[in-house]
Amino acid sequence: MNQSIVILGGGTAGWMTAILFAHRWPSADIHLIESSDIPTVGVGEGSTPYLKNLFDQLNISEDEWMPQCNATYKNGITFKNWSTQPGCESYFHPFLSQYDADIIPVFEHHARLRCHGYPVQAHPDHYFLTKQLTDEFKKALPIDGNNSVVTLYAYHFDAAKLGMFLKNKSIELGVKHSYGTIKSIQQKNNGDIAQLTTNSGEILTGDLFVDCSGFNALLIDKTLKTPFVKFDENLFNDSAIAIPSAKVENYKPETKSTALSCGWAWQIPLTNRVGNGYVYSSKYQTAESAEAELRKLIGVTEQEQPAKHIKMRVGRVEKHWNKNCLAVGLSQGFIEPLEATALNFVQDTINSFIQAYEEGEKNKQAFNDKMNYAFERIRDYIVLHYWSNSRNDSQYWQDCKQIPISPSLHKLLGVWFSGGSLSDELKAQQIDQYYPSASWLALLAGYGVFPPFDPTKKEDFSQDIRSIIARRQALSAQFKKL
Ligand SMILES: Cc1cc2nc3c(=O)[nH]c(=O)nc-3n(C[C@H](O)[C@H](O)[C@H](O)COP(=O)(O)OP(=O)(O)OC[C@H]3O[C@@H](n4cnc5c(N)ncnc54)[C@H](O)[C@@H]3O)c2cc1C
Structure with a gap:
């Protein structure tokens, strides 16, 4: 593979793409560009067991990456207060x-x-x-x-540190890196992307462009206008708040997912802190009320830690590989973080794409169908959590019981x-x-x-x-x- 590849975005999706491409295609010319003015989403601290395959594939030991990313082991997820059935107030989703x-x-x-x-x-x-x-x-x-x-087991980690770890490894493998905010995108007559131009005038050309620009979806959506299938009909949550809290010495190796009044809260133990967040629906709760509810759960005041508020675009693109552009990460779609599946999707998208791309353009349709089926079926599994709830304490939970399936x-x-x-x-x-x-x-x-x-x-x-x-x-x- 001697192609030239431009990756737009330096979040976890961008660097995972860079490292897996560089590992698989050592003679490709790979350039990752990211904006120093547009931050990464900065959350995403839990994985599925599939993340272990990434490190195994790259021959990177846990002793090397885990300490650098403040990572801990994850045996599963405890879902608390989703059900009011006697004896079912909590259950552990086991790996x-x-x-x-x-x-x-x-x-x-x-x-x-x-x-x-x-x-x-x-x-x-x-x-x-x-x-x-x-x-x-x-x-x-x-x-x-x-x-x-x-x-089988998975991990918890600091998302920013994992991105940095993958960045250093990618650069060691020969990936070029620069900073710049993309201001304009030129297309060829056939609609393919021809080049990206930064606000300082740098021009990046390539055979293949990978959109890892997060919810911005600059190439796949704003340029190629790829249709987007929203999941808001049966996944109501469109907002999140993240607030870290102090390290806990004796923690169980699990993510805790606690149902709150209009969504659910995650609690993730890392070696240096606990990552907490509340994923909720802005149709049912204001940001102020949601923040107060999360602070009450974790016992952290505004003076101790500020909150980060995030808007989520929930759904998927119709074509993950469109023209000469592949969308990876939040740009291709997002279900919601309940089962920490997003990075699993990133890995699966890249590995499936490598295979399809090597076999040629004829595989585009099959690749897109495969990704769409994965999105739909994993969406169903997440929907089942909401549909199965037996809470009656808010309109949100009552409406969740009626969601279309x-x-x-x-x-x-x-x-x-x-x-x-x-x-x-x-x-x-x-x-x-x-x-x-x-x-x-x-x-x-x-x-x-x-x-x-x-x-x-x-x-x-x-x-x-x-x-x-x-x-x-x-x-x-x-x-x-x-
Ligand atoms: C609340 C929440 C919780 C989550 N929890 C989990 C979890 O537990 N487990 C999990 O696997 N996933 C989780 N995720 C998803 C996970 O965070 C993302 O899948 C992952 O971080 C990848 O993000 P990304 O790289 O696609 O986008 P981002 O991190 O947003 O990165 C986007 C990049 O694009 C660049 N960019 C954007 N526009 C431009 C431009 N014009 N010019 C140049 N550069 C540009 C930015 O500078 C940045 O580098 C969660 C997401 C949310 C919202």
């Missing part, structure tokens, strides 16, 4: 381990029995290993030398309520590649989304649950504390 391979069929069986009205304990917190480890303040990495249990999600819920096999349906719809069946089951069972008990069905399954818990307690001895 899976090898141990869970035996447990998932049991969990699914119990959840299906519960859907048929049997009095079985089907709350996910009783089943998965990473829940046990998290409660014991243990990371999901077996003690050195003991590889008998393979576990896609035909795909409608079908999944039909299978669930009839006690059928959700994993078969997820496979049939090719959705399990984004979220495995255990995640869907954990969400529905964790919020207590079940038909009522049938008083005629009285079997006792408590022995099964006790033996599952005993087994995972024994296994937990192989893992060490943080």
